[in-house]
Amino acid sequence: MEQSALCHWESGxxxxxxxxxxxxxPGLPAGCSLHLVHLQGGLSRGMRALDINxxxxxxxxxPDRGMGIxxxxxxxxxxxxxxxxxxxxxxxxxxxxxxxxxxxxxxGFDELLCRCGLASVGxxxxxxxxxxxxxxxxxxxxxxxxxxxxxNRTDGKIVVRGIVDECSLFDHQFRLTTTYTLTPGSSRIxxxxxxxxxxxKTDQFQLLYHLNVGRPILENGAxxxxxxxxxxxxxxRAADGIDSWNQxxxxxxxxxxxxxxxxxxxxxxxxxxxxxxxxxxxRGVAVRFSLDTLPCFTVWKNTGAVEEGYVxxxxxxxxxxxxxxxxxxxxxxxxxxPGEAWRSDWSVEWLRDQNQIQQTExxxxxxxxxxxxxxxxxxxxxxxxxxME
Numbered sequence: 245m246e247q248s249a250l251c252h253w254e255s256g257x258x259x260x261x262x263x264x265x266x267x268x269x270p271g272l273p274a275g276c277s278l279h280l281v282h283l284q285g286g287l288s289r290g291m292r293a294l295d296i297n298x299x300x301x302x303x304x305x306x307p308d309r310g311m312g313i314x315x316x317x318x319x320x321x322x323x324x325x326x327x328x329x330x331x332x333x334x335x336x337x338x339x340x341x342x343x344x345x346x347x348x349x350x351x352g353f354d355e356l357l358c359r360c361g362l363a364s365v366g367x368x369x370x371x372x373x374x375x376x377x378x379x380x381x382x383x384x385x386x387x388x389x390x391x392x393x394x395x396n397r398t399d400g401k402i403v404v405r406g407i408v409d410e411c412s413l414f415d416h417q418f419r420l421t422t423t424y425t426l427t428p429g430s431s432r433i434x435x436x437x438x439x440x441x442x443x444x445k446t447d448q449f450q451l452l453y454h455l456n457v458g459r460p461i462l463e464n465g466a467x468x469x470x471x472x473x474x475x476x477x478x479x480x481r482a483a484d485g486i487d488s489w490n491q492x493x494x495x496x497x498x499x500x501x502x503x504x505x506x507x508x509x510x511x512x513x514x515x516x517x518x519x520x521x522x523x524x525x526x527r528g529v530a531v532r533f534s535l536d537t538l539p540c541f542t543v544w545k546n547t548g549a550v551e552e553g554y555v556x557x558x559x560x561x562x563x564x565x566x567x568x569x570x571x572x573x574x575x576x577x578x579x580x581x582p583g584e585a586w587r588s589d590w591s592v593e594w595l596r597d598q599n600q601i602q603q604t605e606x607x608x609x610x611x612x613x614x615x616x617x618x619x620x621x622x623x624x625x626x627x628x629x630x631x632m633e
Contacts, residue, residue, distance in 0.1 A: 271397030325458030465523030
């Protein structure tokens, strides 16, 4: 495929890039554009953001926050959530992850998509006789040191690639290379991530994708559909809602979060999907991924008051969001030899058409028909250390 290379930036270079559109880039269709902006003021001051218009949506990518995705827009509609973190996105320099006994990660948490990892994805705590881990790891608060933008002259696809290193002396040395591919006229985001071990010894990593959706898709009567093979509540609090684990209510002040951990059914190629749909089945978000690389799936329900963060998370992952030691004992850490790399390809699609919703539902029903789901009514020891024994 012939590419128009728009830019290649690395640390130490300036970032005064122009806005690219169909008049300046061969192969880029009318209505599509890219614009790298410098954010000013408040918590965002000094951050870079890349706005990509596919004609079907505008997507804001955050190179300075682990290549996360802040939000998406289309004709007055909005995909993301209303975080209690006001006026983001938040510059990672303002996030002290050790604050609140290791919960400081939440001070910058307002993205549509952020990554948890790469050393740990779970709660804060000291493990293995080593230094303590903070909530959800470091990768979401580390900046990309390289950024590359391309347009395919044949089909107009937009390719964004960024590289983020999570490295330290006497610690882990991981490199994350993220590639987003956007198709003109589409609301689908194709995501390819590579994690490489840069050290001279074998090491183990974790990666969880925190895809967060609020209103208007999330509402009273919204549902998440997935071809469950086996499911467990993570905590006794989640067990209280096991009969309605995939159903959502209206915002409720003081709602205590519930988390459900599951393995899904896949097709003959071990591909699977899940769908969050609005109550009227006219809006939704679908995630598609491979069980070979992302064998675990988590649903996070946090339907508190809107002011407190009315949101749910759809979370494909290499593991579950437990303590690293428990995930190691359960055999869910991924080992990489010196220089070895792991890769995952998956997608997020914003659905705004009832026919799309119905087609996605039908796909899930076919996969769900491959076996009867096992639903544990209380936390199960294979999924979580928080059992009720």
